[in-house]
Amino acid sequence: MARASTATIGKNLENRRAAILKAAAEVFLEGGFERACIDDVIAKIGGSKRTIYKEFGNKENLFAEIITARTAQALAANLPKEELDKTDLRSALIAFAEGFLRLIMAPETLSLYRVVFGECRQFPMLGKSFYEGGPAQTRAQLAQILDHFKKRGDIAVSDLGFAADAFISMLRGNHHLQVVLGIRPPLSRKEIREIVEGKVDIFLNGVKARR
Amino acid sequence: MARASTATIGKNLENRRAAILKAAAEVFLEGGFERACIDDVIAKIGGSKRTIYKEFGNKENLFAEIITARTAQALAANLPKEELDKTDLRSALIAFAEGFLRLIMAPETLSLYRVVFGECRQFPMLGKSFYEGGPAQTRAQLAQILDHFKKRGDIAVSDLGFAADAFISMLRGNHHLQVVLGIRPPLSRKEIREIVEGKVDIFLNGVKARR
DNA sequence: GTCTATATTGCGATAGAC
DNA sequence: GTCTATCGCAATATAGAC
Numbered sequence: 001m002a003r004a005s006t007a008t009i010g011k012n013l014e015n016r017r018a019a020i021l022k023a024a025a026e027v028f029l030e031g032g033f034e035r036a037c038i039d040d041v042i043a044k045i046g047g048s049k050r051t052i053y054k055e056f057g058n059k060e061n062l063f064a065e066i067i068t069a070r071t072a073q074a075l076a077a078n079l080p081k082e083e084l085d086k087t088d089l090r091s092a093l094i095a096f097a098e099g100f101l102r103l104i105m106a107p108e109t110l111s112l113y114r115v116v117f118g119e120c121r122q123f124p125m126l127g128k129s130f131y132e133g134g135p136a137q138t139r140a141q142l143a144q145i146l147d148h149f150k151k152r153g154d155i156a157v158s159d160l161g162f163a164a165d166a167f168i169s170m171l172r173g174n175h176h177l178q179v180v181l182g183i184r185p186p187l188s189r190k191e192i193r194e195i196v197e198g199k200v201d202i203f204l205n206g207v208k209a210r211r
Numbered sequence: 212m213a214r215a216s217t218a219t220i221g222k223n224l225e226n227r228r229a230a231i232l233k234a235a236a237e238v239f240l241e242g243g244f245e246r247a248c249i250d251d252v253i254a255k256i257g258g259s260k261r262t263i264y265k266e267f268g269n270k271e272n273l274f275a276e277i278i279t280a281r282t283a284q285a286l287a288a289n290l291p292k293e294e295l296d297k298t299d300l301r302s303a304l305i306a307f308a309e310g311f312l313r314l315i316m317a318p319e320t321l322s323l324y325r326v327v328f329g330e331c332r333q334f335p336m337l338g339k340s341f342y343e344g345g346p347a348q349t350r351a352q353l354a355q356i357l358d359h360f361k362k363r364g365d366i367a368v369s370d371l372g373f374a375a376d377a378f379i380s381m382l383r384g385n386h387h388l389q390v391v392l393g394i395r396p397p398l399s400r401k402e403i404r405e406i407v408e409g410k411v412d413i414f415l416n417g418v419k420a421r422r
Numbered sequence: 423g424t425c426t427a428t429a430t431t432g433c434g435a436t437a438g439a440c
Numbered sequence: 441g442t443c444t445a446t447c448g449c450a451a452t453a454t455a456g457a458c
Contacts, residue, residue, distance in 0.1 A: 035245050114331065117324065118326070131392050155418050155420055169383050170377050171380075175376075181331050202417070206416040269458080270458090
């Protein structure tokens with residue numbers, strides 16, 4: 001669109017590549033692949049389209065690099081490994097759950113969700129790399145935590161992968177759906193804390209009345 | 212793209228409008244708004260683009276009509292209302308859950324998910340109408356079911372909306388995520404049945420060992 | 423059919439590393 | 441000074457809304 005006025009032009013190749021990736025991520029994550037345009041990337045950082053094409057070949061490659069990089073980054077920003085020996089099951093689940101909800105409520109994660117969902121049909125590798133880099137890792141981490149407490153005798157179910165799946169998806173909840181869809185703002189830390197306690201209790205004890 | 216050879220041309224305006232909506236739905240749900248093109252709609256049903264623009268004004272209106280219609284349709288195809296008096300809590304939840312999973316695993320529902328997620332940022336009303344027409348209805352239905360059994364004393368939690376949310380999102384699970392992302396095929400009826408039983412048991416009893 | 427948007431390329435000019 | 445990446449800008453080509 002408009003020319004860049006005070007453009008940040010990278011001095012050498014490393015800076016340049018990084019600047020391109022950063023600006024392009026903003027453009028692609030805002031509107032998805034088709035709506036994104038190379039001129040808008042240039043408008044953000046200045047310079048020549050030629051450089052982008054020399055470095056990435058075409059629009060698809062640039063897009064793919066951005067999505068995989070973002071997925072990996074979300075992974076890295078993931079939940080801190082607690083010392084499980086010093087805590088109990090309920091506290092461990094609460095800590096895990098709060099970290100997870102904060103992660104999926106972050107604006108960058110939300111954009112990633114929208115774009116990957118919207119583009120996974122046209123770019124099948126996106127769905128795969130997103131799932132492997134994100135949800136699969138989260139599930140594996142939680143399964144480990146559950147395993148720790150199962151060995152202690154705190155957990156009664158046999159299939160921990162299944163239980164981890166159940167808990168994680170329960171945590172996402174309609175809240176996450178609403179936030180992704182843009183019909184309510186991301187949950188605050190306080191709201192997260194309240195929701196997490198309720199869900200952990202359901203996960204641990206169920207809703208059935210004890211007779 | 213290519214011309215339609217044996218095109219189904221509607222005789223009157225009603226037929227024509229319906230034919231346009233049907234063909235356009237396929238085009239829009241396959242690739243989202245930007246990738247969809249009016250020429251592809253015409254290629255499916257024949258006739259002139261002028262008719263489409265006369266009837267719907269522009270691409271956005273056509274898109275919006277399709278999405279709201281599809282959401283309403285998904286709602287209509289929703290879970291059958293059981294006679295709750297003749298069954299028990301566990302059976303009622305299983306029946307509800309199987310209906311829900313079959314619904315969200317249907318190809319048309321999956322396409323709707325992808326497109327609405329991908330476009331909700333650019334068309335905020337999409338997110339709202341989708342949520343209100345789909346997940347909100349489902350949640351309300353389940354809350355009613357839970358209320359019935361709570362009055363019977365079968366359920367111990369107080370916030371039934373919260374519990375309904377927890378159960379529904381637990382049902383979606385990573386399976387739904389994987390299917391939407393295209394990294395595994397939709398669950399068969401048999402797989403649904405097995406998964407549902409496990410999740411219902413977690414929802415009712417929790418995973419914690421009873422001491 | 424008209425007109426705009428945009429991916430992609432071509433090429434001479436330039437600027438910083440050495 | 442050379443070298444090389446990048447720039448700036450124009451040109452091509454095609455798609456697609458209307």
